[in-house]
Amino acid sequence: MDGAQVGGRADPAIVVRGLRKSYGDVEAVRGIDLNVPRGEIFAILGPNGAGKTTTVEILEGHLARSGGEVSVLGFDPGNHERSFRERIGIVLQSASVDPYLSVGETIELFRGYYPDPLPRETVLELVGLSAQRGTLVRRLSGGQQRRLDVAIGLAGDPELLFLDEPTTGFDPSARRGAWEMIRGLRSLGKTVVLTTHYMEEAEYLADRVAILVKGAIVAEGSVEELVRRGAHTTIHFRVEGPSPPGHLAAEPAGDGGAYVITTVEATAALHRLTGWALEEGVELQELTVAAPSLEDVFLSLAGSSGRNGGP
Amino acid sequence: MRSAGILARQVRYENLSFWRNPPAAFFTIVFPLMFLVIFNLIFGDSTVELPGGTAGISTFYVPGIIALSVIGACYTNVAMGVAFSREQGLLKRTRGTPLPTWALLGGKVLHAVAIGVVLVVVVAAAGVLFYDVAVPTRTLPAFVLTLIIGSATFSALGLAVTAAVPNADAAPAIVNASILPLLFVSDVFIPLDDAPTWLTTFADIFPVRHFSLALQASFNPFERGAGLEPAHLGVMAVWMVASLLVATRFFRWESRR
CATH class of the missing domain: 3.30.70 (Alpha-Beta Plaits)
Structure with a gap:
C-alpha cells in the first residue's frame, strides 16, 4: 500500500479505496473512498442506516471488510494489531463500563492499557468530569456517561479518535457542551473521525464532511464547499x-x-x-x-440518491 | 512477569467492583451455606454409603456443597458475567484497546476462582464447626488439586457456554437449565445410592459427578490413601480442554439481537 507508511506525520491518517461490506445479499457499504489528513476533524454524515457505523467499525478494526483497501495510521485495521490499538481511541455508539467503579478508577483502568497515556487529571479536565472523579459510574447522568466514553477514548493519548454518534439522544444544551468539548480536542492536534446524522453537528465541528447515503459517498468536502456546490x-x-x-x-x-x-x-x-x-x-x-445550509445540501443529495438507488 | 502484572491488575479491578455491591457479594457467599444448612436439616439423620463404610449425611453434603460453590462461582458466574458484559458492550469496548483478550477473560476467571476459594473455605469451616466433619489433612494435596482442576474446568465451561447464549436476556435460562438438572443427578444435592444405573451412567458423561466424587474422596473418613482420583480428574480435564477449544473457536464479542 503506497502513501501510508508508519510514522511519517505528513501521511494521511486514513486512506480508503473502494471499501465494500456486504451482509449476505445486502451491501451496507458500496465502494467508498476516503482520505483524512492528520489533525483534521472529519465527519461522516448520513441518515440512519446509511452505513456510517459499519464504515467506522471497519476503520476501527471491529468489523472485517468484504473488499477494498484500508490504511489507518499506516496499519490495516483488519489485522487487529496491538500496536495499532495503542494509537487509536474508540468511542462506540453504545458501550457501558463497570457501573461499580468510580469515574477516576475507570480512567485509571483504561490508562493502564496504553504505553504512554494522558495524565488522569488532563483527561478529566478535557471532558469536564473533574468534579465527578469520585462518583460511581452508575450514578452518572446520560450526558456524563457519554463524556466518560470520550474520556476513555482519550485515555491512551491516541493520534486518532473515532466518535460514533457522540451526541445522539442529547438535549440541545448537553449537545452544545459536547460540541465545545470535541472542538477543544482540535487544539491537541488529534485527528478525529465522527459520524453523525445531525447536520448542525457536522457543520459546527468538522473541517470536512463526507455525506454517506445508502452505503455510498454522494458528496465530500469542507462545509463551505458542499454548501457552495449544491445549494x-x-x-x-x-x-x-x-x-x-x-x-x-x-x-x-x-x-x-x-x-x-x-x-x-x-x-x-x-x-x-x-x-x-x-x-x-x-x-x-x-x-x-x-x-444555504448543509441541511439543504444534505436533503437534496439524500433525496436524489434515494430516488436513484431505491428499489 | 509483565503478563502476570496485567492479569493481577484486571483481578484487582474486578474485585474492587465486586465488593461495591454488598448485597450481591453477601448473597453470593451465603448462597451455598444455605444449601448446606437446608440439606442437613432435611436429611440430618440419614447416613450415606461411602467407599469403605457408612457415614453421617454431612460427610456427603460438605463436599457436595463445595462442588456447588465452585460450580456456581466458576461456571454460572463466569457465563453470566461474560454474557452481561457482552450485552453492555463492555467486551467490545475493551477489544478496541491494547488489552489482550486473554487478560480480559483471564481477569474475570481468576476473580471467579478467588470467590470460589472463599466459598470453599466458608463451607468447609461450617462443616467442621457445625457438622462434625473432619478437615482433610492426609488428603489435602488431592483436595487442592481437585479444586484447581475443578475451577479450571467449570470456568472453561462457563466461557464455552456463552457461545450458545445469544443475549443477556437468555443467559439465566440457558445457564441454569444447563447446570441445575446435572446437580441433581451428580451426587451434589442427593446421594445417588438408589438411582438406576442408566442415570449414573448418563451423569458420568458430564464433569459434575466426577468433581463431586473426587471431592467426596477427600472427605471420606475411611480413605486410607491420599484420596487422589485420577480417573475422575481425567474426565474433568477432557471437558476442560474441549471447552477451551469451543470457547476459543466460537467466542463472540457482541450479543445477537
Whole structure:
C-alpha cells in the first residue's frame, strides 16, 4: 500500500479505496473512498442506516471488510494489531463500563492499557468530569456517561479518535457542551473521525464532511464547499398589493402574499427584488435572506440518491 | 512477569467492583451455606454409603456443597458475567484497546476462582464447626488439586457456554437449565445410592459427578490413601480442554439481537 507508511506525520491518517461490506445479499457499504489528513476533524454524515457505523467499525478494526483497501495510521485495521490499538481511541455508539467503579478508577483502568497515556487529571479536565472523579459510574447522568466514553477514548493519548454518534439522544444544551468539548480536542492536534446524522453537528465541528447515503459517498468536502456546490440562498418576503413580476422568479409560499425566491446569485436577485419594490412603492415585509445550509445540501443529495438507488 | 502484572491488575479491578455491591457479594457467599444448612436439616439423620463404610449425611453434603460453590462461582458466574458484559458492550469496548483478550477473560476467571476459594473455605469451616466433619489433612494435596482442576474446568465451561447464549436476556435460562438438572443427578444435592444405573451412567458423561466424587474422596473418613482420583480428574480435564477449544473457536464479542 503506497502513501501510508508508519510514522511519517505528513501521511494521511486514513486512506480508503473502494471499501465494500456486504451482509449476505445486502451491501451496507458500496465502494467508498476516503482520505483524512492528520489533525483534521472529519465527519461522516448520513441518515440512519446509511452505513456510517459499519464504515467506522471497519476503520476501527471491529468489523472485517468484504473488499477494498484500508490504511489507518499506516496499519490495516483488519489485522487487529496491538500496536495499532495503542494509537487509536474508540468511542462506540453504545458501550457501558463497570457501573461499580468510580469515574477516576475507570480512567485509571483504561490508562493502564496504553504505553504512554494522558495524565488522569488532563483527561478529566478535557471532558469536564473533574468534579465527578469520585462518583460511581452508575450514578452518572446520560450526558456524563457519554463524556466518560470520550474520556476513555482519550485515555491512551491516541493520534486518532473515532466518535460514533457522540451526541445522539442529547438535549440541545448537553449537545452544545459536547460540541465545545470535541472542538477543544482540535487544539491537541488529534485527528478525529465522527459520524453523525445531525447536520448542525457536522457543520459546527468538522473541517470536512463526507455525506454517506445508502452505503455510498454522494458528496465530500469542507462545509463551505458542499454548501457552495449544491445549494441555494432563499429569500422570503411578503408584499401587499401587486404580484412580483415573472423575472424575479418568486414563487408563492403559503397564503397572504408570501413569496420565496431560490437562487444561486443572491446579490443580483436581491437587487432586482428591492429595485422592483422601490419602483412600485411597496414595502417588503418579513424580508429574510437565508444562507444555504448543509441541511439543504444534505436533503437534496439524500433525496436524489434515494430516488436513484431505491428499489 | 509483565503478563502476570496485567492479569493481577484486571483481578484487582474486578474485585474492587465486586465488593461495591454488598448485597450481591453477601448473597453470593451465603448462597451455598444455605444449601448446606437446608440439606442437613432435611436429611440430618440419614447416613450415606461411602467407599469403605457408612457415614453421617454431612460427610456427603460438605463436599457436595463445595462442588456447588465452585460450580456456581466458576461456571454460572463466569457465563453470566461474560454474557452481561457482552450485552453492555463492555467486551467490545475493551477489544478496541491494547488489552489482550486473554487478560480480559483471564481477569474475570481468576476473580471467579478467588470467590470460589472463599466459598470453599466458608463451607468447609461450617462443616467442621457445625457438622462434625473432619478437615482433610492426609488428603489435602488431592483436595487442592481437585479444586484447581475443578475451577479450571467449570470456568472453561462457563466461557464455552456463552457461545450458545445469544443475549443477556437468555443467559439465566440457558445457564441454569444447563447446570441445575446435572446437580441433581451428580451426587451434589442427593446421594445417588438408589438411582438406576442408566442415570449414573448418563451423569458420568458430564464433569459434575466426577468433581463431586473426587471431592467426596477427600472427605471420606475411611480413605486410607491420599484420596487422589485420577480417573475422575481425567474426565474433568477432557471437558476442560474441549471447552477451551469451543470457547476459543466460537467466542463472540457482541450479543445477537
